[in-house]
Amino acid sequence: MTTMSHIPTAAAGLMIDAENVPASHADAILAVTGPSSRLKTARFYGDIARLKGWVDIPGLRGIHTDPGRNAADIAICIDAMELALTGGLRQIFIATSDSDFTLLAMRLRELGVTVTGLGEEKASARFRAACSAFHVLKTEPRLAKWDAELRSTIIENGGCLRIALLGSLMGKRGCLISKHPKKTWRAYLTARPDLFRCDPKGPDARVRWVGQKVKAVPQLPCRWCKTPGGP
Structure with missing residues (x-):
């Protein structure tokens, strides 16, 4: 089985099981298929009212299903077979982690169509094997609630924040450090060096978020050190 980073898109189509694959994977999918403008068809399927993330992505046609x-x-299977038999598609990208598409992939390959699957790690071995190639869509690790709230608080305050202010700001978010086993915010933060970086102790000591970059959130000048995200 070959994992592909990019595949030529001549006479190719993309079909996304949007009720199974979140829109956060859109960039990764298009990095494999190439831009939607190079595809003969690029569609996502599902109840459109519940798929705002996909609706907002340009170049993709939404196919509403009840x-x-x-x-x-079912709609994906019907369209894939029709486009393979009468639409001239010789390559079809199927974005899903659903093993129900295993037989579709096998049948398309019997027709001479190259089938590339794109799905998360949870995609079954049967579906992966049925495809000509399979590309894993990596998911970001989900932050614990307090870590996520801390990240938001730090970013909203310019990228770095006085540790002394965390008690008040985090208390408003329902995170009371007095009820946590660590008992102090410094102890909590220093136990997570992959996410937070703290200054040495002092009244103006600050904390910065050093975890994974957050998309679409501009890094504002730090209100304390006057530089983006702190020194």
């Missing part, structure tokens, strides 16, 4: 079990799956 809410209900397997409605989107």
Whole structure:
């Protein structure tokens, strides 16, 4: 099985099981297929009212399916076979982690169509094996609630923040350090060096977020040190 970073898109189509694959994977999907303008068709399937993230992505055509079990799956199967038989597609990208598409991938390959699957790690071995190639869509690790709240608080305050202010600001978010086993914010932060960086102790000591970059959030000048994100 070959994991592909990019595949030529001549006479190719993209079909996204949008009720199974979140829109946060859109960039990763298009990095494999190439831009939607190079594809003969690029569609996402599902109940459009519940798929705002996909609706907002330019170049993709939404195919509405009624809410209900397997409605989107059936529509994808019908369209894929029709486009392979009458639409001239010789390559189809199927974005899903659903093993129900295993037989579709096998049948398309019997017709001479190259099938590239794109899905998360949870995608079954059967679906992966049924595809000509499979590309794993990596998911970001989900932050614990307090870590996520801390990240938001720090970023909203310019990228670095006085540790002394955390008690008040985090208390408003329902995070009371007195109820945590660490008991102090410094102890909590220093136990997570992959996420937070603290200054040495002092009344003006600050904390910075050093975890994974947050998309679409501009890094504002630090209110304390006057530089983006701190020194």
